[in-house]
Amino acid sequence: MLLGYFLFGVMTFHLSGAQSEVSEVFAEAGSQAVLPCKCSRLSARIPAIIWRKADKGTVWRKEKSGLEFWGSDWLSKGNQRVRWPHYQLESGDFSLQINNVREEDGGVYSCRVEHGFQVIEKTVTLRITKVSVSSPAPIWGNDVSITCSVTPWPQGALVRWTLNDSPFEPRTMQTAVREKATGRLTGTWTCLVAYKDQEGRASATLSVKGVIHPPDDDAKVYAAVGSAVTLPCVFSPGLIPSDPLWEKLKPGYLYKPAPGRLPASFSASGPLSALASDQSARLNEVALEDEGRYRCSATIEGQRVTRNMRLVVAKVHSSAPSQNTSSVTLTCQLADTGEVTKYEWVHVIYDLNGSRSVGPILEGKSLSISTTSEGNRGEWACRFYGKDGLLGNVTYHVQQMSGLSGEKPGSVSHNTAAAVGLSFLLLVMLLILAQIYKNHQRRKGIFQYPALETIVHTVSNEREERERNTVKK
Missing domain, CATH: 2.60.40.10 (Immunoglobulins)
Known part of the structure; x- marks a missing residue:
């Protein structure tokens, strides 16, 4: 291989009267690459143009007669992956376009323009950048690897990573990121390769499967005392969790929390929506003692996935x-x-x-x-x-x-007690007066008959006389 590159380099050196330039081009795999070959305007006549690749021979050739030829490696069922923009001929632009570039397209190319006795040659190194993900949708907690590759690799290049357009510093080597799959890794990963005065880039999307709401552990859910609240536990679309379980974690256990008793108003008898991926629970009436950490868990593809959250209870205190x-x-x-x-x-x-x-x-x-x-x-x-x-x-x-x-709270309570006592006293007095009046009426009814009164006195006197005689004996 090295011998082939050496021979190709010797071949691309200009002959008598030739001009030569070397340039670098980065292109992401799957995109379009443009290999530059621009010359000053020669004449109205059509020159001969040939593009070659170091290890594959002719890529594309155009004769002075106007006939065009493509290399066998660049034709697929009649589909031409390389083309030359004819409309730029008069301006002296003979750049080559390669559609849907592949990693194997990376390498050294040469452009040779022959116009009469004048020969112009340009050398272009095409480097294909690509970001590969070990699993584009790993399960939460599994190992995941994101790798940046450049073909051929530029010695001395600097590599940087961004996640969702924000810088990301890998813990290991620059060309690869190896992490445990969590929600923070979800998004678009971009590898930036800086070499000489050029920069190449490539991107890939990573989507972690598991609990998507809440997106992170120890997320807080706020609820007022006496209100109802939903504790979210929503899995990725398409996932069907099995053996779902809700637990309230005892305080004081940060690393290995122990489950405690769920609140009396807790409801988690099954999915609260028509989607099996929604395993949210509900508290129908929040109390102060319901505050604390809760854990939702289920089995996904043979792996137990959990999510912790904290219920924060709010109230208004008046003083x-x-x-x-x-x-x-x-x-x-x-x-x-x-x-x-x-x-x-x-x-x-x-x-x-x-x-x-x-x-x-x-x-x-x-x-x-x-x-x-x-x-x-x-x-x-x-x-x-x-x-x-x-x-x-x-x-x-x-x-x-x-x-x-217009009264103080203490005065209201005192006056209420006094009113109750006075009412009871008046009731007792009324009962006494009613009894006195009743007795008076009874005596008055008896004295209306004098004969009856005489009989009553006679009977009374006789009874007293008998009692005295009994005592003397």
């Missing part, structure tokens, strides 16, 4: 300052504030017709409102944001405030 009981402070509380960058408060009011109106937006984690203002009644919503936008919201509904009655 009244001891010095000023005419106001209340609302505080937006989250179990995890690591992703929160901003808080907003919005006052929402519904009228009798159900129309909804929104007040001005107030920023801050806490908000103080007056309890004596009727305009503060209604729904107060706390919205919390992260760097990528809204994370969630939690509401607090003000139905009736004690300040509207």
Whole structure:
């Protein structure tokens, strides 16, 4: 092979009156390559042109008569992979176009233009770049390899990688990236090869199969106390997971988390949608103790695939300052504030017709409102944001405030107790008066008959006399 390149180099040296140039061309496999061969305008007559490849002989030839010939290696069932743009003849452009270039097309080419006694020769090195992926769609957690190749390889070239147009530094050799398949590897991989004043590039797409939503481990899901929430677990389209399982992980186990008890309102009896790839679960009513880490897992092509996520519970805490009981402070509380960058408060009011109106937006984690203002009644919503936008919201509904009655909460409770005691006392007095009146009426009814009164006294006197005689004996 080296001898062939040497002989080809000797062949391409110009003879008496010839001119020679050497250039480099990079082309990605499957694309079109243009090998330059430009000369100054010679004359109106058609020159003889021949393109050769070092190890394959003639590629394309055009005689002065206008006849064209192609090498056997460049014809496939009558389909010509090489062509010459005839419309550029008058400008002196004899460049060769190769369509759908292959790795074996890489090598050294020569262009020879003969016009009378003048001979012009140009040498072009075509380098084919290609990015290969060991598996274009690996299962999450499997080994994956992305390799950059250039044919022929340029000694001393520098290689750089980008993933989705962002720089990526491989942990191993520059020409290959070897990683565990995760969501962060998904996207377009591009290999950039810098050599002399040229740069070649090639790209390939990698799609990791597994859980696509949430896309990363330890993703956070936000929910307000008392609301319903969906814990997502969606696999790649076309995958049919088997043996799905949901677990709540006990706190304090970072490396080997132990499963705990799922919440009472947890529902994961099967897919929540018509797609088998959707194994999401639902909490019908979130409680404070439901906060924590959850794990979804299933078997894909014989391999167990898992995804961890954290449920962050939010609530509004209300408190009244001891010095000023005419106001209340609302505080937006989250179990995890690591992703929160901003808080907003919005006052929402519904009228009798159900129309909804929104007040001005107030920023801050806490908000103080007056309890004596009727305009503060209604729904107060706390919205919390992260760097990528809204994370969630939690509401607090003000139905009736004690300040509207003009009395303190403590006074209201004291007066209520006093009123209950007074009512009981009045009831007892009424019962006593009713009994007195009843007795009075009974005596009055008896004294209306004098004869009956005499009989009553006589009987009473006789009874007393008998009792005295009994005592004397």
